[in-house]
Amino acid sequence: MRRIRSPSRSPWPRSLAGQAVALQILVITLIVLAGSALAVLDARRDGDAAAEAQVLGIATSLADSPSTAQAIESGRATEILQPVTEQVRTHTDIAFITIMAPDRTRFTHTDPSQIGGDYLGTIEPALRGETFTEVYTGTLGPSIRAVAPVRDSSGRIVGLVAAGILQQSLADRWQAQWPAIAAVGLGALAVSLLGGWGIRRRLMRQTRGLRPEELRVMYDHHDAILHSVSEGLIVLDRSGVAVVNDEARRLLSLPAGEVARSDLPEFLRTYNPGARDEVHVTDDRVLVVNRSPVRDGSDAGGSEVVTIRDRTELQGALGELNSLKVLTDSLRAQAHEAANKLHTVVTMVEMGRAEEAITFATAGLELSQQLVDRLSSAVGEPALVALLLGKTAQADERGIELTVTEESALPADTDDLLLTGQEMVTVAGNLIDNAMDACDPQDPWVEVTVNQNSERLLIRVADSGEGMDAGTFEKAMRRGYSTKSGAEADQHGLGLALVAQVVKRHHGQLSADVTYGSVVTVTVARP
Known part of the structure; x- marks a missing residue:
């Protein structure tokens, strides 16, 4: 069939294979980008949750330690606790650990010059005996912090412990994951593009590079020819009967609907391409049969076209x-x-x-x-x-x-x-x-x-x-x-x-x- 193509050019592919693969690439690209964005957001959320759990654990551990309450009550809180908090902060890689009196006076701080000053942040829930977390901008910048009450042996609140991680540090952590996320996304996109290219090649072979409207026209013509041709026509493949037209059903008395190879007369059940003008006698007809192999470019045989003419009269x-x-x-x-x-x-x-x-x-x-x-x-x-x-x-x-x-x-x-x-x-x-x-x-x-x-x-x-x-x-x-x-x-x-x-x-x-x-x-x- 000769195809007349328009001389105009369009960036959108014309063939069915090209359009299918283009749509597939577009969808895959959107999915990869959306997945990468979700992965980044998920990494940030997980980082915040992990940081919150970390500072909460550190603050609770220090507040529950009996030595903390004893140091505050001894009046030597800064002398005793400053080395301890700095050592813990260094090993846990957090921004600050501040131990303070109930009136906000700092006993410890990352910056020693800030010791003795007032703590900036919320402490009221801790004064009521609650342990809580918050996001607050202090002397070091915006941070996720946890505040826990320090109790003496009688249960009286004698001080507070605040531990925090700067949000900038958290951003640096999850931003460090971007290259890995980008590498995974690009790898997935590359594999998808390679698969799309393979699918396009297969579709091009199967559709002969035809456009959707050409396939539709071909199908309409094919269907019209099958119903109007005066000879019986059967297409056999390795799986059975692929196509059978109305005249073949009439000449061979085939049932309506799908036709199995077992429904055919015995002389059509075997693969015999190349037969010419074979005369076969059925129960009520004399038929002339021609058989030709289907050339689909593959080495595997088994497909053939059978034409049948009625010679009874x-x-x-x-x-x-x-x-x-x-x-x-x-x-x-x-x-x-x-x-x-x-x-x-x-x-x-x-x-x-x-x-x-x-x-x-x-x-x-x-x-x-x-x-x-x-x-x-x-x-x-x-x-x-x-x-x-x-x-x-x-x-x-x-x-x-x-x-x-x-x-x-x-x-x-x-x-x-x-x-x-x-x-x-x-x-x-x-x-x-x-x-x-x-x-x-x-x-x-x-x-x-x-x-x-x-x-x-x-x-x-x-x-x-x-x-x-x-x-x-x-x-x-x-x-x-x-x-x-x-x-x-x-x-x-x-x-x-x-x-x-x-x-x-x-x-x-x-x-x-x-x-x-x-x-x-x-x-x-x-x-």
């Missing part, structure tokens, strides 16, 4: 034409023979032997007329009479003795026949042809019986040949069989299969045996 017409041709050939031969006899009779008359000329002329005519009269009165069906007369003449030319038995008889009313005239010609004509081909060359004879009574129709053809075994006979009924070879076999081999088709359509029986010769019998019972 054509086959029937060819059968009738063949019967007429046989009759025409026999009439031509008889005309040639009649000319020879006429010359002989004229010569005998000129020789003065008139009596002998009359006897010679009437002998053959009486035999031929007797056969015509007997068949016309016994058989009645004009098409079958013409067939039998033609086959008799054809057999005589080939040196085969063809006999229509005396028990052959059909009802005078053709409407009472169990088979139509065309079906009679199909059954009897094909059986007689097969018999003449298969009879013994040393003793060639064929015997035909066509009889219908009140219960059944019987067509029996016997010949002097060896006959077929059960396996060969079954194969001939299913797919056609011919004793010929080469190009000649292509025009034969459907005879018995066509007979079997007619018999099955009327729920009759087709059998073969070897008794006084090779005998094939068709029996159709009256419904």
Whole structure:
């Protein structure tokens, strides 16, 4: 299919693969950026929570220590506690630890010059005996701090402990995680882009680089063609039946909906690409099948396109034409023979032997007329009479003795026949042809019986040949069989299969045996 593209250019991809991957990249980029931002916020929140827990633990530990209360009560709080708080602060990497009196007077501080000054911050909850945390801007800057009360042995609050971490220090901590978060985000984005590139390549191969509107148009045309084409079309792949159109369903009597490979006739269940003009006989049709492999660029086989043509009516017409041709050939031969006899009779008359000329002329005519009269009165069906007369003449030319038995008889009313005239010609004509081909060359004879009574129709053809075994006979009924070879076999081999088709359509029986010769019998019972 030729695609006409617009000369205008757009930054947005035109093909389905390009659009799908572009959307995928856009979504992935947004997800990675959002995830990275959430990771940064989560790191900051976790850092604040960890800092709050840390200062709360330090303040509580120092406040609960008996030595702290004792140092405050001794009046040497700064001397005793300043070294301790600085040592703890250094090891825990926090900003400050301040121990103070209930009136806010500092006993310790990170900056010794601030000792003796007033503590800046909230202390009222601690004076009530509560331990709490807050964010406050003190002498060192904004900080997260915890304040805990110091009690003496009697439970009286004698001082307060405040421990804090500067928010700038926390910011430095979680900002240090940015490179790791950025590296993970960029890695995820790179992997996603690589995966998107691989998906794009696969989609390009599968969609042939088509744009969405081109795929839609192709599908609409594909669907319209499948429903309008006059031939049956089936696409088979390794998993089963991929596509089947309406005509294929009709010709193969397939069920509605999804079709499985087991629903197909036996001759379509195997992989056989390259088959051309194969003729197959189903229960009610003669089909011509062609099979071609699907070239999808892969080495794996198993996909093929099957086209099916209905040859049923054509086959029937060819059968009738063949019967007429046989009759025409026999009439031509008889005309040639009649000319020879006429010359002989004229010569005998000129020789003065008139009596002998009359006897010679009437002998053959009486035999031929007797056969015509007997068949016309016994058989009645004009098409079958013409067939039998033609086959008799054809057999005589080939040196085969063809006999229509005396028990052959059909009802005078053709409407009472169990088979139509065309079906009679199909059954009897094909059986007689097969018999003449298969009879013994040393003793060639064929015997035909066509009889219908009140219960059944019987067509029996016997010949002097060896006959077929059960396996060969079954194969001939299913797919056609011919004793010929080469190009000649292509025009034969459907005879018995066509007979079997007619018999099955009327729920009759087709059998073969070897008794006084090779005998094939068709029996159709009256419904």
